[in-house]
Amino acid sequence: MVAVPERRRVNHEATPMNRATISAQLEDFFRREFPNPGVELTASTDLLQNWLVDSLGIVNTTLFLESRFGVDVTRADIRAENFQSIDRLTDFVAGKLDP
Amino acid sequence: MTTLLSGGPVTPEQQLENARTHRPGPVLAVLAVLALYAYLFTHVADVFDLPRPQALAENLGLHMDHVFDDDHNVDSEIRIPKTRIFNNDDERLILFAVAAAAFLCAYFLPLRRKRQALVFWFLIGLLVLYGPRATAGLVFAHWLVYLTLHPPSGRRALAYGSMPGLLAYLAFAPSSPTLVGALPGMAAWGVVAALAFRFGLRPLLEREAIAVPLRTVAVQSAIILVFAGALFEGLAGDAWALPIGILLFFWHWERLIMYHVDYKDGLVPKDVAPLAYLSVFLHPGALPNWTWGVTIGQGYAYTNNNFLSEEKNKLIMDGLRLWGIALIYLVFGDWIRYAVAGVLDDLGFSVYAGRTRRMVCDFVGGGDVDTPSVLLTTFLDLFRWLLLWGGVVHFKVGLWRICGYRIDPYFNKPWMATNLVSFWPRFTFHYREFLVRAFYYPVFFRFFKRHTRTRIVFATMASVGAANLIWGHMTEEMYYHGMRFEHFGDMFQTWPYFFLLGAGISLTELYLLQKKSRRKPWTLDARIILDVVAAYCTLQFFALLHIFMKDCRGGTQGDAWRLFLKAFGIEL
Numbered sequence: 092m093v094a095v096p097e098r099r100r101v102n103h104e105a106t107p108m109n110r111a112t113i114s115a116q117l118e119d120f121f122r123r124e125f126p127n128p129g130v131e132l133t134a135s136t137d138l139l140q141n142w143l144v145d146s147l148g149i150v151n152t153t154l155f156l157e158s159r160f161g162v163d164v165t166r167a168d169i170r171a172e173n174f175q176s177i178d179r180l181t182d183f184v185a186g187k188l189d190p
Numbered sequence: 191m192t193t194l195l196s197g198g199p200v201t202p203e204q205q206l207e208n209a210r211t212h213r214p215g216p217v218l219a220v221l222a223v224l225a226l227y228a229y230l231f232t233h234v235a236d237v238f239d240l241p242r243p244q245a246l247a248e249n250l251g252l253h254m255d256h257v258f259d260d261d262h263n264v265d266s267e268i269r270i271p272k273t274r275i276f277n278n279d280d281e282r283l284i285l286f287a288v289a290a291a292a293f294l295c296a297y298f299l300p301l302r303r304k305r306q307a308l309v310f311w312f313l314i315g316l317l318v319l320y321g322p323r324a325t326a327g328l329v330f331a332h333w334l335v336y337l338t339l340h341p342p343s344g345r346r347a348l349a350y351g352s353m354p355g356l357l358a359y360l361a362f363a364p365s366s367p368t369l370v371g372a373l374p375g376m377a378a379w380g381v382v383a384a385l386a387f388r389f390g391l392r393p394l395l396e397r398e399a400i401a402v403p404l405r406t407v408a409v410q411s412a413i414i415l416v417f418a419g420a421l422f423e424g425l426a427g428d429a430w431a432l433p434i435g436i437l438l439f440f441w442h443w444e445r446l447i448m449y450h451v452d453y454k455d456g457l458v459p460k461d462v463a464p465l466a467y468l469s470v471f472l473h474p475g476a477l478p479n480w481t482w483g484v485t486i487g488q489g490y491a492y493t494n495n496n497f498l499s500e501e502k503n504k505l506i507m508d509g510l511r512l513w514g515i516a517l518i519y520l521v522f523g524d525w526i527r528y529a530v531a532g533v534l535d536d537l538g539f540s541v542y543a544g545r546t547r548r549m550v551c552d553f554v555g556g557g558d559v560d561t562p563s564v565l566l567t568t569f570l571d572l573f574r575w576l577l578l579w580g581g582v583v584h585f586k587v588g589l590w591r592i593c594g595y596r597i598d599p600y601f602n603k604p605w606m607a608t609n610l611v612s613f614w615p616r617f618t619f620h621y622r623e624f625l626v627r628a629f630y631y632p633v634f635f636r637f638f639k640r641h642t643r644t645r646i647v648f649a650t651m652a653s654v655g656a657a658n659l660i661w662g663h664m665t666e667e668m669y670y671h672g673m674r675f676e677h678f679g680d681m682f683q684t685w686p687y688f689f690l691l692g693a694g695i696s697l698t699e700l701y702l703l704q705k706k707s708r709r710k711p712w713t714l715d716a717r718i719i720l721d722v723v724a725a726y727c728t729l730q731f732f733a734l735l736h737i738f739m740k741d742c743r744g745g746t747q748g749d750a751w752r753l754f755l756k757a758f759g760i761e762l
Binding site for chain 1: 455
């Protein structure tokens with residue numbers, strides 16, 4: 092599980108969030124929280140097939156998205172198209188930050 | 191292992207490609223394994239004048255207790271519940287024959303006919319095992335739900351709307367000696383149903399404010415009816431008896447709830463055809479032990495996205511692997527348990543043949559049960575249950591797989607779980623997904639969004655505690671033992687099991703939340719010994735909780751707590 096700071100401590104506005112930054116932070120998160128030695132992780136790796144273990148992995152990722160990027164993730168956002176890959180998650184976060 | 195979100199929609203082109211290659215090897219392998227199952231678990235040896243399994247084993251020098259039953263074939267937990275027409279061996283033979291026919295159709299028929307063929311063979315199996323009334327009752331109930339979720343319009347409104355009437359007549363009307371004699375009644379009930387749907391239900395379903403609660407009532411009809419029946423029994427003293435077809439439908443209620451979750455999430459097309467709807471639920475894999483592993487297949491999206499999402503011969507080989515593991519568990523499970531119990535007895539430990547209830551009853555009756563006995567008996571009982579459970583659900587998932595569905599194993603080496611959070615998906619994957627999707631997520635995404643820890647604990651207690659008790663165990667108690675008011679009390683008496691399990695999982699989640707080390711469990715290093723200890727503690731804790739589920743006549747909850755605490759060396 093990710094070590095999630097409470098939301099009031101989040102300061103994501105301090106640096107502008109571009110896609111590259113979001114993507115890099117997501118990649119770092121997945122490497123750290125879901126260690127998968129020997130399996131390559133790229134921006135297009137299918138997270139649902141090979142990386143996230145189960146639905147609590149989704150919960151864990153949600154907590155990370157909310158705390159790190161300050162986005163509000165709803166029940167309806169928990170869909171394969173949003174969590175399929177780091178690329179998709181980056182699009183999702185970027186869309187939430189700049190609707 | 192993949193997730194509930196796994197497998198995005200698979201295209202017809204991909205399915206065609208995955209179904210293209212016919213190979214004799216996998217086909218013959220499936221038929222051979224089914225023949226082996228039939229040989230071991232049915233009377234088929236007598237039919238072909240072959241030596242019975244016990245005689246064969248003894249000729250090979252294998253003398254094993256607790257493997258063979260009185261008729262000298264292998265005693266099996268694969269069974270068809272509540273049939274009155276056949277004995278267990280004959281039921282299994284019918285099941286294996288249906289499985290073989292369904293497999294051949296799913297393998298060789300054109301893509302558009304494969305899933306229809308699986309529905310057909312499921313219904314044929316049901317018809318043979320339970321008769322036409324039960325079969326009509328099950329389809330009747332599903333058809334009502336279908337009409338509520340996918341109301342047809344135009345001419346189809348009358349045609350589809352008439353079906354519940356026709357089916358209800360077959361299922362519930364007084365018996366008619368011949369089909370011809372039944373036709374007038376069927377026609378009359380069909381016309382009434384068609385008109386009732388077209389001019390009654392259909393207009394209501396066009397108004398969203400009414401349609402939403404109606405859909406919920408249809409999907410939750412099982413729990414509503416059994417609870418109403420139990421209350422009625424408490425007030426009036428008469429217990430309702432459920433026709434077998436309706437009982438079969440009720441056991442689909444968890445999957446219906448998941449179908450409804452998909453529906454609300456927009457993952458189910460509005461114009462699903464009746465057969466496509468039925469194919470989600472009516473699969474040969476749902477025939478054996480239909481009260482076990484009832485969430486296998488989950489909802490619409492999971493079933494749909496995983497049909498021929500991989501090359502069919504690969505799916506078959508995966509299914510055969512599960513059947514092979516199932517065979518080991520089913521044949522040797524009891525033999526291993528009794529062997530371990532014998533060794534422990536010889537060492538001076540009382541383990542009650544690995545039966546927690548026997549130990550609880552001995553304790554309630556004034557017996558002296560010590561800490562090692564509590565630990566070893568509950569652990570051995572869990573071990574026994576894991577092997578039985580694993581054998582049956584592997585067989586069920588294997589049957590789905592050989593018929594073309596890439597269904598995740600329900601059971602995946604739970605003894606490798608190093609904490610309670612990882613234990614659940616390994617022990618009961620699809621049920622865990624049901625609890626998460628239907629209860630955990632709605633609570634998690636709605637309440638305490640600014641308080642991470644409270645949010646996790648609240649969502650966990652709501653799903654593992656409350657929903658698991660009410661939608662899981664209490665409803666099943668009514669299905670198993672009838673709609674009686676006393677079952678409310680019986681199940682609420684078991685609250686410590688749900689509370690302690692929820693608390694244990696919540697604390698584990700909070701621990702994992704702040705855990706610094708990201709080492710993967712079972713990595714070959716010096717800390718692997720901690721993995722072994724953690725795995726034992728996880729299993730032992732879960733095993734001990736079952737003390738609260740094994741009531742004994744004359745026992746109190748205080749007795750259960752005292753026995754539970756004995757495991758920790760605490761005497762009260």
